Amino acid sequence: MWWSGTCHRLIAATLERMSVESIFPRLEALLPKVQKPIQYVGGELNSTVKDWDSADVRWALMYPDAYEVGLPNQGVAILYEILNELPATLAERTYAVWPDLEALMRAEGVPQFTVDAHRPVRAFDVLGVSFSTELGYTNMLTALDLAGIPLPAVDRGEDDPIVLAGGHAAFNPEPIADFLDAAVLGDGEQISIAISEVVREWKAEGRPGGRDELLMRLAESGGVYVPKFYDVDYHPDGRIKRVAPNRADVPWRVHKHTVMDLDEWPYPKKPLVPLAETVHERFSVEIFRGCTRGCRFCQAGMITRPVRERSITTIGAMVENGIKESGFNEVGLLSLSSADHSEIGDVAKGLADRYEGTNTSLSLPSTRVDAFNIDLANEFSRNGRRSGLTFAPEGGSERMRKVINKMVTEEDLIRTVSTAYSQGWRQVKLYFMCGLPTEEDEDVLGIADLAKKVIQAGREATGSRDIRCTVSIGGFVPKPHTPFQWAGQADHETVDRRLKALRDSLRGDKQYGRAIGFRYHDGKPSIVEGLLSRGDRRVGAVIRAVWEDGGRFDGWSEHFSYERWMSAAEKAGVDVGWYTTREREENEILPWDHLDAGLDREWLWQDWQEAVSGAEVEDCRWTPCYDCGVCPTMGTEIQIGPTGRKLLPLTVV
Amino acid sequence: MQRLRVRYAKRGRLRFTSHRDISRAVERAVRRAGIPVAYSAGFSPHPKISYAGAAPTGVASEAEYLEIGVTTPCNPGQVRQDLDESLPPGLDVLDVVEAGPGGLADRLEVSEWEVRLPGADRELAEVAAEKFLAAGTVEVERLTKKGLRRFDAREAVLGLTVSEGTDRTAAQVRGEPCVILRMVVRHMTPAVRPDDVLTGLRLVADFAPPVPPEVTRLAQGPLDASTGALADPLDLDRDITRGGEAGPAGEHVAG
Numbered sequence A: 001m002w003w004s005g006t007c008h009r010l011i012a013a014t015l016e017r018m019s020v021e022s023i024f025p026r027l028e029a030l031l032p033k034v035q036k037p038i039q040y041v042g043g044e045l046n047s048t049v050k051d052w053d054s055a056d057v058r059w060a061l062m063y064p065d066a067y068e069v070g071l072p073n074q075g076v077a078i079l080y081e082i083l084n085e086l087p088a089t090l091a092e093r094t095y096a097v098w099p100d101l102e103a104l105m106r107a108e109g110v111p112q113f114t115v116d117a118h119r120p121v122r123a124f125d126v127l128g129v130s131f132s133t134e135l136g137y138t139n140m141l142t143a144l145d146l147a148g149i150p151l152p153a154v155d156r157g158e159d160d161p162i163v164l165a166g167g168h169a170a171f172n173p174e175p176i177a178d179f180l181d182a183a184v185l186g187d188g189e190q191i192s193i194a195i196s197e198v199v200r201e202w203k204a205e206g207r208p209g210g211r212d213e214l215l216m217r218l219a220e221s222g223g224v225y226v227p228k229f230y231d232v233d234y235h236p237d238g239r240i241k242r243v244a245p246n247r248a249d250v251p252w253r254v255h256k257h258t259v260m261d262l263d264e265w266p267y268p269k270k271p272l273v274p275l276a277e278t279v280h281e282r283f284s285v286e287i288f289r290g291c292t293r294g295c296r297f298c299q300a301g302m303i304t305r306p307v308r309e310r311s312i313t314t315i316g317a318m319v320e321n322g323i324k325e326s327g328f329n330e331v332g333l334l335s336l337s338s339a340d341h342s343e344i345g346d347v348a349k350g351l352a353d354r355y356e357g358t359n360t361s362l363s364l365p366s367t368r369v370d371a372f373n374i375d376l377a378n379e380f381s382r383n384g385r386r387s388g389l390t391f392a393p394e395g396g397s398e399r400m401r402k403v404i405n406k407m408v409t410e411e412d413l414i415r416t417v418s419t420a421y422s423q424g425w426r427q428v429k430l431y432f433m434c435g436l437p438t439e440e441d442e443d444v445l446g447i448a449d450l451a452k453k454v455i456q457a458g459r460e461a462t463g464s465r466d467i468r469c470t471v472s473i474g475g476f477v478p479k480p481h482t483p484f485q486w487a488g489q490a491d492h493e494t495v496d497r498r499l500k501a502l503r504d505s506l507r508g509d510k511q512y513g514r515a516i517g518f519r520y521h522d523g524k525p526s527i528v529e530g531l532l533s534r535g536d537r538r539v540g541a542v543i544r545a546v547w548e549d550g551g552r553f554d555g556w557s558e559h560f561s562y563e564r565w566m567s568a569a570e571k572a573g574v575d576v577g578w579y580t581t582r583e584r585e586e587n588e589i590l591p592w593d594h595l596d597a598g599l600d601r602e603w604l605w606q607d608w609q610e611a612v613s614g615a616e617v618e619d620c621r622w623t624p625c626y627d628c629g630v631c632p633t634m635g636t637e638i639q640i641g642p643t644g645r646k647l648l649p650l651t652v653v
Numbered sequence B: 001m002q003r004l005r006v007r008y009a010k011r012g013r014l015r016f017t018s019h020r021d022i023s024r025a026v027e028r029a030v031r032r033a034g035i036p037v038a039y040s041a042g043f044s045p046h047p048k049i050s051y052a053g054a055a056p057t058g059v060a061s062e063a064e065y066l067e068i069g070v071t072t073p074c075n076p077g078q079v080r081q082d083l084d085e086s087l088p089p090g091l092d093v094l095d096v097v098e099a100g101p102g103g104l105a106d107r108l109e110v111s112e113w114e115v116r117l118p119g120a121d122r123e124l125a126e127v128a129a130e131k132f133l134a135a136g137t138v139e140v141e142r143l144t145k146k147g148l149r150r151f152d153a154r155e156a157v158l159g160l161t162v163s164e165g166t167d168r169t170a171a172q173v174r175g176e177p178c179v180i181l182r183m184v185v186r187h188m189t190p191a192v193r194p195d196d197v198l199t200g201l202r203l204v205a206d207f208a209p210p211v212p213p214e215v216t217r218l219a220q221g222p223l224d225a226s227t228g229a230l231a232d233p234l235d236l237d238r239d240i241t242r243g244g245e246a247g248p249a250g251e252h253v254a255g
Helices: A005-015 A024-028 A074-085 A099-108 A134-147 A174-179 A189-204 A210-220 A299-303 A312-326 A344-355 A371-380 A398-403 A410-422 A441-462 A492-507 A524-533 A537-548 A562-571 A576-580 A601-613 A630-634 B012-016 B019-033 B076-086 B122-134 B194-205 B235-240
Strands: A057-063 A089-095 A126-130 A162-166 A230-234 A240-245 A283-286 A330-334 A361-363 A388-394 A427-434 A468-475 A516-520 B002-010 B049-052 B060-070 B091-098 B110-117 B139-144 B147-152 B157-165 B178-186 B214-221
Touching (some): A057 A074, A057 A134, A057 A189, A099 A134, A126 A189, A134 A537, A162 A210, A189 A210, A283 A312, A312 A344, A330 A344, A344 A361, A344 A371, A371 A410, A388 A410, A410 A427, A410 A441, A427 A441, A427 A492, A441 A468, A441 A516, A468 A524, A492 A516, A492 A524, A524 A537, A524 A562, A537 A562, B012 B060, B019 B060, B019 B091, B076 B091, B091 B235, B110 B194, B122 B157, B122 B178, B122 B194, B178 B194
Parallel strands (some): A057 A089, A330 A361, A427 A468, A468 A516, B060 B214
Antiparallel strands (some): A230 A240, B002 B091, B049 B060, B110 B178, B110 B214, B157 B178
């Protein structure tokens, strides 16, 4: 390791007193030698650089993937803005560096840096890491190591930042518990401000009790999870026996955070506009948070309850401001099921009217399979660009769709898709999952039948053979806090066999095969994702071993190595099958049971049982409550319109 | 349709932008600034912005050029200010004029480059430059998108001088004194770039700088037939616009 621990401690001790220097001159000398250097230089429009000494609480916010993926992330962007708006608080961003730069940084002793002012990450008070997926875990270890922060949280000292995880994967942070000082569940807006104030107070008091007291102050509230304040005991057979606080005043359960009035938090206000090319080149507005459709595989839909809509007026204002501030020519209306907004029709029409003729395109991630969705898509594509529509039936057979509670009949789908084709859409993309609980070969082969019927109906509706459909398949991974958290994951051999049979069925079809595209990945990455999703603290040793062996960027197929993960697991004595393909009993203590997403465990179990028997549950947005437990536990309620307001035309300046 | 010709600089850390990065940034800035840019017709309309010979990624420049077509006539001075404010610091708009007759690209005949060589030996650099200038041809190789190409780097070089100084580095901070090459290079096909000239210096005199050079394009334009000096390519446009615009704007220093 290039970093000498002792030497670094001395440097860090002086950091707080002298203003922190930019490492840019040292980084700059390396940039001509790396791919896409622009991703490391910062300077984005609307980025913020504050004077180091003007703040007494300083956050480094990390998205643990490449800049091109991390920059468009809404979570980081929102917190970056909110924290920088706080007085005496600053926030800067840091991303995973690619292996070419990592090697040069190690050779030249350049530490992990923020892209805003190129300050060393170790100089900050808090390093907040946002995990949308578990596949960023190894990248966090790279960043910690490059920063000179000890990997095990217990080895960190006064001068190391508090390493804090957030994002959806933080709802089970146990696999990375050893590397985290703390984790936060749920919406970050308010809790990040609260944490800032706790840190500020503790620093102002002269850091009484050191690092542990700060963590204690955070943990006491029940709103911040500090893994080291909890002990985990195991049964001889490996199951968890007990997870218990190991000091007084640490609560037994840690609860998630829910922002109740999205209109009060209209972020991003100043969208970051990257110079480098990124995966989403658009201004995105969340039109609501939460989803109660009850799709049983969907972790996001379970952990973000209840539904909270942003009003049509705020959406309109945010879009107007966002376009003006960014110059983006595309607007995305985000949510887990955007067509479900109570005033989505008026939002769509209002925005389409406002931006007609301005070369601004509007997009709606569409998931619902019904005609209404096509009306919306038509509204959004008034200028004639009807390239592709996406639907997500998720399950290939009617039976499968009942198991996952995705209530779409084959007739619905065919009718909807025919309508789309007849209204000028030429390409329809269909999303499915493979490896779902109770799935049989025939359920997956049903995808081929469905796709063929879609093409047939499309040809009939348009009288043309010039239509296409793409079938995209993702591997199902059971996630914590969902009814499928007890399910055995399908092994990768089974998934691969079914995918191959499906491919053969599609490719071998003379009549329709050429009109159907097929996209899928092999089943192996899903097994690693499954290990990390439902793992416990013992999986941490595997993550560390993979990282030490060179594992980086696990979300990228060209970097991911299944063999590396399996051999690391074997060496660490971790049985991957036990964590992934094993079905759990009702009373088994799950690694995340002490982390409270508000969902009633009994309801989840009951829903799991109903899944197996194919019983459906309605959406509580419109139908009576079915007692998932979130609202009473969290003291929240569904917040939806309609407000009855319309978007007025913008005044031309 | 009015066309506006824009001279802009790429400075400091923004010298790492690629041509594609710049075109995205400019398109967004034009929208932010509310400049009534014209769009192409067709299935996917594109704003009418064209770029002339962009400096390579990693090379700073004080003299990059682009042309914007607008649907309603604009005041060039106002566009200069609005566009500059809408671009990130480091992409700085220096000059805007209304296009007169004649293509802009045709006027960009030569470039003047500054190449800073920290840690290089001045005497060796001078010897290398002399040998290079004395040679009839200096064949160099460079890996291009079309594969390895071999071409003469000598003919295009109209001038090459060696000095030493503390002029700005490409990063816009005052650097340590170091050897500075200045070269005037004619635009040819294939293009001879400063790094090709450095390759040439290595071939003729085994001259190799110890660290990557810091390169800045100082100017581009036509050669004045009478003086042999590099002229401002926008002067031809300025002559016919009412009263003419002021010269290049004051330089902004980027971090």
